[in-house]
Amino acid sequence: MSRFYLNQQIPNGIIEDPDGTEAIDLTAARHEAILAARQLLANAILTGVAPLGSAFQITNEAGQILLSVPFRDALPLGFINTD
Amino acid sequence: MPHPTQSFVRNGLLSVIDAAAYAAIGPHLEPVDLPKGTVLIEAGEPFTHAHFFNSGIGSIVVSTADSQRVEAGIFGRDGLSGFGSLLGVDQCPQTTMVQVEGEGYRVSIEALRSACQQSDSLRETLLRYVHVFISQTSYTSLSNVSQSVEGRLARWLLMCHDRVTGDDIALTHEFLSIMLAVQRPSVTTALHMIEGYGFIKARRGHITIKDRDALIDFADGMYGTPEAEYRRLIGPFG
Numbered sequence: 001m002s003r004f005y006l007n008q009q010i011p012n013g014i015i016e017d018p019d020g021t022e023a024i025d026l027t028a029a030r031h032e033a034i035l036a037a038r039q040l041l042a043n044a045i046l047t048g049v050a051p052l053g054s055a056f057q058i059t060n061e062a063g064q065i066l067l068s069v070p071f072r073d074a075l076p077l078g079f080i081n082t083d
Numbered sequence: 084m085p086h087p088t089q090s091f092v093r094n095g096l097l098s099v100i101d102a103a104a105y106a107a108i109g110p111h112l113e114p115v116d117l118p119k120g121t122v123l124i125e126a127g128e129p130f131t132h133a134h135f136f137n138s139g140i141g142s143i144v145v146s147t148a149d150s151q152r153v154e155a156g157i158f159g160r161d162g163l164s165g166f167g168s169l170l171g172v173d174q175c176p177q178t179t180m181v182q183v184e185g186e187g188y189r190v191s192i193e194a195l196r197s198a199c200q201q202s203d204s205l206r207e208t209l210l211r212y213v214h215v216f217i218s219q220t221s222y223t224s225l226s227n228v229s230q231s232v233e234g235r236l237a238r239w240l241l242m243c244h245d246r247v248t249g250d251d252i253a254l255t256h257e258f259l260s261i262m263l264a265v266q267r268p269s270v271t272t273a274l275h276m277i278e279g280y281g282f283i284k285a286r287r288g289h290i291t292i293k294d295r296d297a298l299i300d301f302a303d304g305m306y307g308t309p310e311a312e313y314r315r316l317i318g319p320f321g
Contacts, residue, residue: 017268
């Protein structure tokens with residue numbers, strides 16, 4: 001298990017994840033980020049207020065960015081027909 | 084065995100009961116510390132003791148099979164743990180634990196039951212508390228289905244604020260995520276928003292309430308009814 005931090009990218013900076021989360025590997029951490037993004041998007045839809053953030057930056061304990069997970073990756077395929 | 088005199092106790096239930104009711108329960112009260120994380124009632128295990136809090140916050144939690152936890156309700160100096168024992172049952176499917184450290188008194192379930200048999204007014208006061216607690220869980224359920232994460236957070240912060248001394252509350256994001264049944268990034272974001280409005284100041288592991296009235300407005304009617312029931316039926320609250 002390693003500790004990963006899901007920092008959220010917002011227009012003028014980031015909202016830091018203070019505690020981090022234990023995950024087996026980066027794939028598991030990405031899965032957590034996807035679930036968390038779905039919840040943030042669901043809350044944005046419920047309230048009609050755009051989400052503050054646009055992506056999670058997954059970092060390790062040293063603060064290195066390992067992966068960026070855009071919130072749009074959390075939407076189910078075909079969620080909105082953009083044609 | 085020395086036991087606390089009624090004028091000394093800060094628990095809201097123990098301090099409002101009449102002298103005869105206190106005489107029935109007082110001799111059985113054992114002072115205890117309530118460190119954070121202590122499990123007071125284990126789901127599916129027989130009740131052994133009830134705990135009357137003088138300070139701190141207790142949390143009643145239900146878990147899914149894959150151990151996702153959701154908070155059903157909180158109590159502090161307003162209440163007690165193990166109140167299922169007052170309803171004639173020997174165990175319950177929820178877990179009760181200490182989420183904000185405090186202190187209080189424990190009493191064995193047998194002594195609590197026998198004190199309730201001796202004093203009708205003790206039993207009635209404690210049962211009125213069970214009613215208030217059910218009101219709280221009802222509003223939690225309403226809030227969970229109708230409010231944004233920010234609105235629910237505002238309500239829960241008010242409920243915690245009622246149960247601590249001062250404006251600082253020691254709350255981790257993990258506890259908040261259980262309280263609100265959301266993942267931690269939703270908590271972090273909601274805290275960021277409410278802090279941006281100037282209602283609170285959030286530091287790691289600590290939240291300071293800066294504008295309680297604004298939080299009540301923001302909670303949009305979801306906060307206040309169970310608290311009013313407590314004042315109407317039991318006594319001073321918050």
